[in-house]
Amino acid sequence: MIKKRIIFIGTIIMMGLFVILYRLADIQLIHTESFSKKGVNLVQESVSQRTQEVVIDDGRGRFTDRNGAPLRDQVEPSLVIFPFSKDIEWPVEQLTKIINISESKLNHLLANIKKPAVLSKKEGIHLTSEEIESINNLKIPGIFAIYKQSPIEESIAEHIIGITGENPELLRSKYPDRSDLSYKTQIGITGLEKAFDEFLLPDAETKLLYHVDGDGNPLFGINVKYMADANPFYPVTIETTIDKEIQAMSEDILSKHKIEKGGIVLLDIETNNVLAMVSKPDVNRAEDATLANHMIQPIFPGSIFKTVISAAAIEYGLDDATRQFDCSLNLHGENDGGQDDGMLNFERSFAKSCNYTFTTLAEELIKINDSVIEDTAEKLGLVGPVGWNGKVFHYDNFKQFPNEKLGKIWGANEDKQIKRAVHQTAIGQKDVKVTPMAVANMMATVARGGERKKVRVVENILYKNGTNMYSFTSNSIDGEHISPFTAKSMQKLLRLVVTDPEGTGRRFQSLEVEVSGKSGTAQTGKKTEQGASLYNKWFAGFFPSNQPKYALVVVEMDTTSEESGTNASFYDIVNELANRDL
Template sequence: MRLIRNKRITYGWLILTMLIAILTLRLAWVQLVMKHQRVPGSRHTMVEASLIQRERGIVLDSGRGQFTDRNGKPLTGKLVWTVVLFPVSEKELKDSHNQLVQLARILGTNKDRLVQTWGKLKEPKLWHGENTVIPRTLTKAQIQQIQELELPKLKVLPYEQRYGNRQSGMQWLGFVSGQRKENLFFRDYPEVTGTSGLEKTMDSLIRGEGPTIVYFPVNSTNEVIQDIKPMVKAPDNPYYPLRVSTTIDIDIQKGIEAITEKAGMKEGAVVVLDAHNADIVSMVSRPFYNPEQIHPKDGQWENRALKAATPGSIFKIVTASAILEHDLSSPEEHFHCDGEYGKFGLSCWKEGGHGTIGLREGFAESCNVVFATLAERLSAQQIADAASALGFGQTVGWRSQEFLGLRSFVPLDHEEKGTVFSDSVDASDAGVRVQTSIGQRDAAVSPLQAANAIVTLLHGGVKTKPRILQQIRYANGQLLQDTHPLKERKSAQGISRETSSILLEWMEDVVQEGTGSSLKNRKWTLAGKSGTAQVTVKGRPRNNQWFVGYGPVEKPRYAVAVLVENRSPSSSNQATEIFGQVSDFLASVESPSGSGSA
């Protein structure tokens, strides 16, 4: 019996020893191997996850690359200070009555709303002001006043405000999607990606190395442990996040936005290009959008400067260039306009007509009869070639076949090609050619293309490629990549320097004695072409109103395209008026005295 009992004891110790050995190996496995493995569905390792269970963190900086204008002024990533409220008990709120009254006043709210919001918290929360989607920004004086209240369950922290809560016409910048760091207190930082504009086209380059997060230790009831200091975790890389310099001048951008707002412009776009190199100085799209409050179905995030619209008479620049290139008319030829063309259902915009009129005067007066007559002499190919030479029917924005490892890099998001002739029509039909020649039928042009066509003419017919990116730098200021303005080689189907010069002179006539004569007394001497296109919107007849041109004539500095969409057919050309106001504004920017010297 004793032998059996000794054997049982021996077996018991053996089993216990084996269990201890297995447990030891398991602990070693966890310490040496498992702690480096990621938790399924998380970016954290097991050890990190165990720590995070006892922490709550708020993002101070997303780590995403930032954008600036051409002068280095920030377009994104403003650092501001705000309040973070931590869970608090009902008793603590009652005991802090006087401090809460003062805090409510500082935060621009009332005590009852503050208490109601604060008392319901289960996790820390950034304080938002009344009816706003972003946290309330504090001034230095407000920060000091809050700190003097000595409320232990309240912290004042800095955070990166990417856009600011304002409406703008900067759809080219775009917005990001995903969980917004401003609204949530994170255990695990969510993925935020660019969804439109430069935020989308440059997303893979500007995601950075990760966020900067301040972590607060909490107890089992989710209350911050006051005796333990918070810890800040951030990527340790001097090169990231990247800094992207655009060609935009933010002061000009905001100035033109204000002009369109004051004018009551509801739909359309204004594009300003540098006449020297076609850089995009400003690109305003209406209606405005707020990148903090995106409603996809509303379509306000769409950049109308890149969307093709029926061009109306600005397309006569194309028709005139084709006529000049193929010598299909001469200064001696005259036409008779009595207001009706007599076929294709076409009439002139001027009731009773222009009478006897030449080609140059017909351009200045935008006579439909003159251009319909000449369009019948042109082939569809000749019209298409002239349009292509000016950048119509194709994307014109700067792009690169390979850029920092990205293939077919296209910075301008959703730029439309537009059309000259639809694939579904017979372009050899005279009626199709006539309607197209005056910018109707299937012709469609974007404001960016229209402004770029002017720059092309200013460069003697050499087609330019509008650029919105200037350079990309590392976080330490070191240059990563420079971009350079691009011009296309002139082709056999291009527009000659002589034709370009003639068209520019004719555009001066438009302002001096034609449809743009209301622009004669502006700060700069201007030149351009007006246009009114008949369209149908929700079954109703409406107009697209255009004016494209440049200034000052003596030394061109800017090319400008204005499109006002969905206007009443009986309304005056608002685009011409806005073009004049924009030109005056640009003149004041170039010369504070307003003399208009470039």
């Protein structure tokens, strides 16, 4: 019995030792460069424990606006001081003279650092290229003047650019062949960071480093190593279509008018490029809800959708100029006392946004062709995806807006046979949801005479040496489109919204530039804590009316109609752009 117990205990001990030995072998011999699900490189980690370093450039690609201005990171002149410099003698006076700070201040700084210190504008160090050269010519051990990659002072276009984050498991699943990537490598989570992630991945970091012992003292003398990637092609630059100045101006205007939820989309009509796109609320990494770009999420359009019904009516010859509609009736043709516009023709019905006119026309259109509404919406570029997509290298369907959601017109095909469902659809309610970017695209399509294009926010991917990796040259869309006659008629209707003395856009008559557009107020089905109904408030259009250059959409979501800053924001953006172009 005792012998059996000894054998049993011995077996357990041997098995335990075997597990420990296997674990040691796994750590030291088998998976030293890819340990655990995170793919931790144990060799690199052991070295990093004995290393102090300053990363000059993390190697990830960067973003610029259409003029080459940085949108996220910039190269900033900086002074790097390693801790061991406080224990050796060097010409302190010469350095302080160059950087224009007192010797006592520098000595105080040196006395307190335990890790490499990076000093730049934030710390009052403003270095010129000549001063950088002078500092490095002093050849002081542990002190370097460099150009360091750093975030720009004020964040801009955050919803377009997107965010990055660490996700080791996702990294390994997306890029199984990139064993050279550290598990700490940042990957794109939203926006362009997500769309272009494979192009943006770092090839190697550029850094200054030196090795230390357990007490932080230099391990191999005081030589600091400069490690840089010699690859002339990476990191790449994503050249966006954004205009940084216009983007910043648009963001400021929305903040000025206290639009807390909503945003703007501004397109160049000729190219269909995004010049500015703002989504509110601002990005807050601690709150997932703020990461959504509302400009590519479907929401109720309200009377903006009457643009589609009008275009369909013109295409099918239902725009009789002599016909009168009783706009004292509600959308269902009932006299509930809520309307008092009297008899209006088709054009003035559009200018004053008479519901009854467009519910009547929608009924008549569906009797002619029950798919006419969705077909016309597609011809106008309103249903998507409307963002650029196509073949790029090994991607068969690369998307510049990977988080873009599709809009829809009908909840069920049977609704086309239900009068009240048709009525609600005709005025952009019921199940109609479209993205603000798609509405901007519709306005640009009308302004171009009916030519449809995909919305583009990136024009080129550039190698590090400035040569071109890829250009997103074509963004035209094949297929049916509205006729030039329909487009011209719609341009007149959209202009009448502003010029009519009772038009819903008459506020914009005082602008120096002529504006054409359409307003919209959509019920959301939500209420405030006090019980007040919440609406989506829109204004969408293009300008100058006679030679369209810009298509602009402004929407404020979940607001009470009295508090909306939509029209004020639209007005100010148009005014700023007009002054810029004059």
